[in-house]
Amino acid sequence: MEKAWWKESVVYQIYPRSFKDSNGDGIGDLQGIISKLDYLKNLGVDVVWLSPVYKSPNDDNGYDISDYRDIMDEFGTMTDWDELLAGLHERGMKLMMDLVVNHSSDEHAWFIESRKSKNNEYRDYYIWRPGKNGKEPNNWVSFFSGSAWQYDEATDEYYLHLFSKKQPDxxxxxxxxxxxxxxxxTWWLDRGIDGFRMDVINMISKVEGLPDGQQQEEGGYAWGGDYFLNGPRVHKYLQEMNRDVLSKYDIMTVGECPGTSVEDAQRYANSEGTELNMIFTFEHMDLDAGPGGKWDMRPWQLQELKEVMSKWQYDLEGKGWNSLYLNNHDQPRMVSRFGNDGEYRGKSAKMLGTFLHMLKGTPYIYQGEEIGMTNVQFDITEYNDLEILNMYEERVTEGGGDHAKVMEAIHAKCRDNARTPMQWDASENAGFTTGIPWLRVNPNYQEINVEQALADPDSVFYHYQKLIKLRKQHDVITYGTYELLSEKHLQIYAYTRILVDEMLLVLNNFSAETADFRLPQNIQYKSAELLISNEHTEDELAQSVSLTPYESRVYLLKQ
Incomplete structure (x- = not known):
């Protein structure tokens, strides 16, 4: 068992645009974050992951970077950033920055040069190709709809953009x-940051020749992921990055790696430490996607969640490290997706937090999760996210599709669900801004907000605070091995964590009905202590346990 600080940490993700606005322009900023550092310290988190704050024209909310060594005007200055870093470090917290290097902005100095001529010294910094038969170089579709190629008249060639056309690869x-x-x-690490979250880092190596994708979609475009996900030289590049940079610092690294298998993760997050500490996998995020992908919705099944989570727990044991999350800036709110955001909102939010934080791996909390923030149902004109707007235009405006059906998918799955402003109090605009917020605030902010949560000893916030404290007190939560129990149970997800003579028994009812659980015969113990529950329940553990709707319990058993 190799101990490491990043294994024992709890990470809190901040989406700066939506966290806290300090100057009334409706946009969250660095000074806003600085004003809330004591709140984060009170919660108990160890690491703050900051979504991109670099200089950017903001086509894709900061993931299109025009200067990697400066701060976006709307967010503040490098002086503000220095103050933020110092404020975190003074409070014993660390800072993990976003690294977005699969692509830059088309307004980055490198690209401005690159597009000037075919002979420019920066030309080869990007992926340029001539057209083929009067069309694009291949048929790849962009993640944001339409072709993944953009024609550039100046040199009569196309450049590749797997995302927006303002994000050349x-x-x-x-x-x-x-x-x-x-x-x-190295420049950022020398300034004192404590790690990197690496955006779509498994897309940096493309298959030579950039072949056509096989599964043709409407409009003649095809998914090209087979030729850029986990490409032929991605491990070579990450090992080089590790040798040249990462290995020289005591930092935390996590790679966002869509389309990865456990076998891929064993290489990316190998226990020898030659690449990254851990990766974000997406398999559990696809459980409600039908054959047509993200927007082709189907109900997720608890059995499938058990299968996916257990596979990653078992197969990375001793070989790699898991990152644990159920929502982030690209995913809908977890209580709306995996819990019950109506009658049982608070209780199911606590259950989901318990379920996640007791698994083996490093837990990630996305801003607002700790107070049980929910999805929104806006009109199409009130959304901001490029992915939604492009998809709606392609499917409804141009494609003549069913508006109601597309909106149902947007309400359930869109990224703006997570990006509505943080709900601080019941005042206008949830205390996020004194101005007009860049994205509408969730209308339920008067009932769901930080001020209310801090005033209620039984709130989701204090449950999360306790989960984080428990991690500091019991090594079994970080380092114990995982075993799934009652695999076929349709309502309860139960598992154990074992380290030497200690066992955690974790029981989670994922349904709105009461559910019964029988303790397996092979679980023997001398004492059982109830560590945490979201229900005022008996401390004693019986052979048969009845769990109320969305109840969770964690027992510490000693042999």
């Missing part, structure tokens, strides 16, 4: 590009 085959990235990473 960097050419990682070019050694100079890689070293530019490593120098930039």
């Amino acid at each position: 960097l050419n990682w085959e070019n050694k100079t590009v890689r070293h530019e990235v490593y120098e930039m990473m």
Whole structure:
């Protein structure tokens, strides 16, 4: 059992635009975050992961970076950033920055040069190709709909953009590009940051020749993921990055890696530490996606959640490390998706938190999760996210699709669910801003907000605070091995964690009905202590346990 601080940490993700506005322009900023550091300290988190705050024209909310060594005007200045870092460190917390290097902004100095001519020294910093038969170089579809290629008249060629056309993909085959990235990473690490979350890092290596995708969609475009997800040289590049940069610092690294298997993760997050500490997998995020992908919804099943989570727990044991999350800035709110955001909102939010924090891995809390924030149901005109707007235009405005059906999918799955402003109190705009918020506030802010949560000793906030404290007190929560119990139970997800002579018994009722659980015969113990529950319940553990709707319990058993 190799101990490490990043295994024992709890991470809190801040989406800066939506966290706290300090100057009344309706946009969250660094000074806003600084004003809430004591709140984060009170919650008990160890690491703050800051979504991108770099200079950006903001086509994709900061994931289109025009200067990797400066701060977006709307968020503040480098002086503000220095104050934020110092404020975190003074309170014993660490800072993890977002690293977005699969692509840059088309307004980055490198791209401005690159598009000037085919002979420009920066030309090869990006992926340029001539057209084929009067069309794009291949048929890949962008994640944000339409072709993944943009024609550029100046040089009569196309550049690749797996995301927005304002996010051209960097050419990682070019050694100079890689070293530019490593120098930039070193610059930030030398300023004192404590790690990187790496955006779509498993897309940096593309298959040579950039072949056509096989599964043709409407409009003639096809999914090209087979040729850019976990590409041929991605491990070579990450090992080089680790050798040149990461290994020289005591930091935390997590790679966002869509389309990865457990076998892939065993390489990315290998226990030898030659690449990254851990990755974000998406398999559990796809449980409610039908054959047509994200927007083709189907109900998720508890059995499938058990299968997916257990597979990752078992197969990374001793070989890698899990990152644990149920929502983030790209996913809907977890209590609306996996819990019950109506009658049992608070209780199911606590249950989901318990379920996640007792698994083996590093837990990630997304802002607002700790007070049980929910999804929204806006009109299409009130959304901001490029992904939704492009999809709606393609399917409804141009495609003539069913408005109501598409809106149902948007309400359930869209990224703006997570991006509505943080709900601080019951005053206008939830105390987020004195101005007009960049994105509408969730109308339920008067009932669900931080001020209310802090005043209620039984709130979701204090449940999360206790979960984090327990992690500091019991090594079994961080380092114990995992075993699934009652695999076929349709309502209860139960598992154990074992370390030497201690066992955690974790019981979670994922349904709105009372459910019974029988303790397996092989679980023997001398004492049982109820560590945490979201229900005022008997402390004693019986052979048969009846769990009320969305109840969770964690017992510490000693042999």
